[in-house]
Amino acid sequence: MSSGTPSSPKATGSNRRMVWLWAAIIGLIFGVIEFGQPLEDVLRTTRNAMHARQASGDIVIVAIDNKSLEAHADWPWPRQRHAGLIDELNDLGAAEIAFDIGFSTRTSRADDRELIDAINRAKGKVVLPIRSVKDAITDRRVDILPSPELRRQAALANIYVQYNFQSKVWKLEYAADTDGVTYPSLAAHLADRTGRAGEKYTIDYSTRLDSIPVISAADLLAGKVERGRIAGKRIIIGATATEIAKTYFVPGTGQAPEVYLHVLGAETLRRGTPVELGWLMPLVATLGLLAVYQFVSNRWIARVAVAGGFAIAFILPFAAEARLVFFDSTPAMTALLIVVCNRWWSDFRQSYKARGLTNPVSGLPNLNALREVDTADMTLVVTRVHNFAEITSALAHEAEKILVEQIVARLGIGFAGATFYQGDEGIFAWLVRREGMTELGDQLEALHALCRTPVSVAGVHVDLVVTFGADAGDRALSARIGSALIAADEAKEEGLRWKEFDPAKLKDAAWKLSLLGRIDSAIDSGEMWVAYQPKLDLATRRIIGAEALVRWSHPEKGEISPAEFIPAAEQANRIEKLTAHVLDDAVRAAAAINGRGVDFDIAVNLSARLLDGTDIVDQIRDLLAKHRLPANKLTLEVTESAAMVSSNQSFEVLEQLRAVGVNIAIDDYGTGFSTLEYLKKIPATEIKIDRGFVRMIDRSHSDKLMVNSTIQLAHSLGRKVVAEGVESEEILEALAAMGCDDAQGYLIGRPMKLRALIKQLILEYRKIAA
Template sequence: MPATVLMLGSMGHLAWRLHRQRFDERGMVNEVSGHPNLNALRAEGVETQDGLIAARIHNYAEAATALPAAAEKELVEQIILRLSLGNGGCKVYQGDEGIFMWLVPAGSVGNVGDQLAGLSAIFRSPANVSGRLIDLGIAFGVDADPGRSIQSRMSSALLACQEAQNAGEHWRVYDPTKLEATEWRVTMLGELDAAIDNGEVWVAFQPKLDLLSGEICGAEALVRWTHPEKGPINPEEFITAAERHDRIEKLTEHVLNRAVQVAASLNKGGRKFDMAVNLSPRLIGHANLKPMVVQTLRRHGLPAERLILEITETAAMSSAESAMQELRDLRGIGLQLSIDDYGTGFSTLDYLKRCPATELKIDRSFVRMLVSSRSDRIMVNSTIELAHSLGEEVVAEGVEDNETLQLLGQMGCDKAQGYLIGRPMPYEALVDYLADHSPAKAA
């Protein structure tokens, strides 16, 4: 009996080892083609100093879909055959969705350009799969930096592939100096929410001048991020990323709350001071927009007519009718609407008639050349006349010299904003600025 138990135990252990071996082998090969997959590359390339090359067939999914199910293996066989012919016989590892990789000896990395040029030439000829001619678009990426993990290098090679494809090139070498920038882009959004909560993200205020009265009549709220290690972050960088990844609502709410709070404080004592806040195109038509605005105004006790929401000309034009109706609803509660960057889009008279704007902001690109460019003067002057005919005020952005300011006044422009008037500044500096530019002090 003990011998039988021992024999059964040994047989069970052997069966388990065989099962595990088969399982591991299956995990190292592509199920469709039977070729080694990227798991096999990860296992074999852990300590490698060799160069890593990635190839990506752009239209692999389209090609595979056009073929009978049984023909995908034939397609893969032809791709790997071509790659093997051009890479000197190096083992090719197959990933999903048209990704293939191989290692090249470290000493040969410097000459890899000739190899990839030859492979690009090979792939110009269509592949004959099951009697069908299939064109295969391919790009190559190279990682020649052995100082990182194989998994990281695989990602880098694929990134170089994507860059080559986007640039219309056959191949690219991954630039390690981009690694820090890439890591920052990946982590930036993760840090942004915390930065808002801990005060790294703050609001600057750029004053506006009323050209008729000569008084400072308001300001535009501009978001800023001062990172504890990287210092000031370009607003376009993190705002664009937040919009692209649907993280703009919290950022907008933060800026709106601070802007309305400051405006409410400055409007005490009888002063009339408008506050402008930029509105992301992603929030136009968003269900939370109107409640957010209404609640913020109530929280700080700011009259709605003292708040201006700025939307870009392009964003406003592309808004659906439902979104346009929401702009009308916002206008209906008393706040002002401004079309920002006017002159850079393609507004029609019908659009300007339908849009419930109270203000046009002429883009700085036209204001900057106002003194020296006759066509820009005509553009600005006609815009002022058009806006006034529609009952709207006009703000000129980017005013940086007195001659431009005087010309705008002569044309009947209502307000001006730019470095000549004042640069974006923290709230405390704005309070001092307004004290220095008060009507009593000016008199």
């Protein structure tokens, strides 16, 4: 026996390679185009908040804040006021005094002189800024230095800040070249760090802004600042007032004045040298671990590998940034999530599918699993334990598994090595190599004998009622399961132990499935036609009417029995169109015959389903008017059993039909269980005795007695009696002797086409005339 699996190891390996390759490609694309940068910024901001730290306190901001502008409203301030700040800070022992305010233009000579003198008195402590702007035309960076007189006794530092599309500043420069001279950035100068011109480092935003010491310039100028807050500190003077400050977006905080960025940059460098690893190294490391995760079969090694990938993407950045090691993790994270999510989803689908392919009680593969097996050159065998539901209902829930195990153990004796599949309600199936059905039959006969021995479950001996079915065809397995079960059921009905499905039945099955769809087209195409069986008046021995019977002449299958298609049409609510076709043809025929001066009645069978509404009443009334047939020339026949189970609505419909004037006949009388009370209640005008009683009256005294009593009873109720199935002269004469009114059967005439009926009527009238 050979079987396949839902996903072979080879297919799984190929899929994992493709997923890993796509993860690598997408990760590289994300890194190159910085697609994940917004997410990277969010993650870094979150990590900064998680390891937030206090500022060193060695760098103090002297803020030209709103309070300072209220006290000294003449902004820009005259340089003598800045000179006052320098002198005050120098007197308080500041280690260094840096400005984040440009002095690139000259003012009055006296004003400039006061600032120059203050810088000279500070004796090299003052740092003046080099501002940089972008040329609007060339987009080149232009540096603006303080005036030559100011910078002779002052150090210079660049305050250039570059922001991204979100106005966020993540990096600052160590230094920049101006006119061939390399000047440090203000942050690097405050931290006493050097670096190459244009080289950048990442700002550590874990330093809390509210921990940076800030002194209002107004308080400093008013002499309200204690020496301890200034002595030995590096001071940076910058604008923080809402009206004048240049602000940037500080991650995790929001908009903040530019001066804070220089302090944060200096605090970063004072802690150490930031290391920037970029995105490629973490991505490569993660892809290596994902390769282990995807392709190493050892489960624990794979778990360790994927845990390492998560550490690189989520845990390592947190630990590294606390030590000023920065790298972008989103490309690696993207690759990781692609591979892991695909793997998890694939495992979930396989697990879900496995649950859908397994019987939850026994753990055996179910019939869904069987449908996925390669069944080439295999015969499907099924067994149905017919009393399985009865057995399991009497056992405890946990005992059902034991029962199944014992059943499978016995099946395994006859078919060692086979995989057994369990369906619902005691169905088991397996596949065997295609071989002679005689050998298979012998095995199933022996297995049936073995299964007759009771099984013991929870101390209870249980008898198994089993039959087997087999299908050695080449159809899809889903279809063969059903056909093998049909064979097993037929084996039980026929008293056999096993049976092979007959493929010839497939043609009949296909025909039955399409039967309903063919009825309408058969009516429209003329395949469905109306035959007429003549009815004889026993008193005058003349043809006085006929029963309209539907017939189906199929061009390929020949004559289709009404017993096959009429019940199907009734069950599928398709009887209305069929009845309308017969009624129209029958009423038209009766009208034509009566129109030639012949007194002729027509009878039509009426389905009980049509008595549930009043549409049939209007339909009959319209047909009679359309063909100009007197209502008393039409008889509607309702079977005895159908009439007995009719609802009150049905009785009302019959009453309405009688009110129209048509006759009502109880067909197949004697096959049901009518009572005298019921016969009195139903508005029938005649009773048709079933052929099963009529054909035996010459040989069965009881049947003769029953027919005779029925005739007398009907006459006493004012009903006419018609005997069906008259096939001999002896029966015809016996019925006449009993007083039966009319007779119908092969002796009088078989069902025939209208032309043949008219011809028979013409011959009869010629005999009478002669």
